[in-house]
Amino acid sequence: MSLHGRTVYAKSVLRESDVSQGPLQLLQDWVEDAVKQQLPDATAFALSTLDQNDFPHSRIVLLRELSQGTLVFYTNYLSEKGRDLERHPRAGATFFWPQLERQIRVRGEVVRVSLGMSDTYFASRPRESQLGAWASQQSERVESRIELDHAFQAAESRFQGGEVPRPPHWGGFALKPVHMEFWQGRPSRLHDRLSFVKTEQGAWDLHRLQP
Ligand SMILES: Cc1cc2nc3c(=O)[nH]c(=O)nc-3n(C[C@H](O)[C@H](O)[C@H](O)COP(=O)(O)O)c2cc1C
Numbered sequence: 254m255s256l257h258g259r260t261v262y263a264k265s266v267l268r269e270s271d272v273s274q275g276p277l278q279l280l281q282d283w284v285e286d287a288v289k290q291q292l293p294d295a296t297a298f299a300l301s302t303l304d305q306n307d308f309p310h311s312r313i314v315l316l317r318e319l320s321q322g323t324l325v326f327y328t329n330y331l332s333e334k335g336r337d338l339e340r341h342p343r344a345g346a347t348f349f350w351p352q353l354e355r356q357i358r359v360r361g362e363v364v365r366v367s368l369g370m371s372d373t374y375f376a377s378r379p380r381e382s383q384l385g386a387w388a389s390q391q392s393e394r395v396e397s398r399i400e401l402d403h404a405f406q407a408a409e410s411r412f413q414g415g416e417v418p419r420p421p422h423w424g425g426f427a428l429k430p431v432h433m434e435f436w437q438g439r440p441s442r443l444h445d446r447l448s449f450v451k452t453e454q455g456a457w458d459l460h461r462l463q464p
Contacts, residue, residue, distance in 0.1 A: 262354045262438025267445035269459065276433040276449040276457055280357060281319050283435070287350045298357075300326065301345035302337035310337065311347075317374060323427035324359065325366055327374055329391035331422045338363050344428055354438030361430040371424035383417035384408040434462070 272279050287295035296316040304310050312334065318325040324346060329335055338344065346359040365371075375383065388404040395401050408417075430451070437445040444464035449457040 260354075260438070261440060262444065263440050264354045265437055266439065267435060267437035267447055269447065269461070272435070272447060272449075272459065276430070276435070277319070277322055279435060280324075280359075280433065283348070283350070283353070283355055283357060284316065284319070286353060290352065292350060292352055295350070297348075298324075299345075299347040299349075300334060301347070302334050303341045303343075304333070304337055305340065309345075310334075311345075316348075317425070320366075320370075320427065323429045324361075325370075325425050325427050327371070327423070327425045329386070329389070329420075329423050330365070332391035334392075335422075338426060346428055356436040358432075358434040358436075359428065359430045360432040361428045363426050363428050366425035366427050368424070372419050374425060375419035375423065380417060383419075384412070386420050386423045387411070387417070439464070 284296055294313075294315065297313050298316060299311045300314045301309050301311040310333070314326045314328060314334075316324055317327055330339075342363045344361065344363050346357075346361075348357040349355075375386070378386075384405060385408075387408040388401065432448070432450050434446060434448045439445055442464060446462040446464055448460045448462050450460070452458055
C-alpha cells in the first residue's frame with residue numbers, strides 16, 4: 254500500500270470577491286454545495302474540545318442548523334464532549350469535502366441552545382434515534398453489546414408506542430465563531446486560504462494566508 258498518492262487540486266478557486274457576504278454566508282454556501290451534490294454525511298465536521306488535562310480531542314458530529322450566526326449540533330450533555338464543553342466552552346470545527354477540495358476551520362465560543370430548540374429538534378428525529386438517546390449513556394463504558402440492546406428494549410417498553418420525550422441530558426450546542434478559515438485546493442499546492450478574524454467591534458477582518 255502506498256501512502257504517497259498525489260492529488261492535483263484544480264476544481265475551483267476562492268477569491269476575495271466571493272466572500273463579500275461574510276464568512277457565515279460562505280460557510281452556508283459551501284455546506285449547501287456539499288448537500289446538493291449528495292456527498293455522504295455532507296454536514297459532518299470534526300469537533301475539537303479540550304479534555305480535563307488540556308489534550309485536544311476531536312470527533313465527528315453533524316451540523317444540524319446554522320442559526321443566528323452559530324453552528325448548531327446535538328449530543329448528550331453528559332458525554333465526554335459535553336463535559337469538556339461545560340468545563341471549557343470553546344471548540345474547533347473542521348469540515349472537509351474531498352470531492353470539492355474544500356476545508357473550513359472554525360474556532361469559537363460554545364453555549365447550550367434553548368430547551369425549546371432542543372425539544373423541537375428531538376421531536377423531529379426518527380423514533381429509533383429517540384429511543385437510542387435514552388438507551389445510551391454516551392461515552393460511558395458498557396459491559397457488552399447485549400447490555401446496550403437490553404437498554405434499548407427497556408426504553409421501548411418504558412414508552413410503549415407513546416411519544417418519546419427528550420432526555421434531560423440530551424440537547425444542542427451552538428458554536429459562535431470568532432475565527433473562520435476557508436481553504437480551496439489549487440494546483441502546485443498554491444491553495445487559496447482566506448482567514449476571517451472577528452474584531453472587538455464585531456466586524457470580520459479578512460486576510461489571505463500562504464498555503
Ligand atoms: C458521520 C458521523 C456523525 C456523527 N454525528 C454525531 C452527532 O451529531 N452527535 C453526536 O453526539 N455524535 C455523533 N457521532 C458520534 C461521535 O463521533 C462520537 O463517537 C460520540 O459523540 C462520542 O463522543 P465523545 O465521547 O467524545 O463525547 C457521529 C459520528 C459519525 C462518524
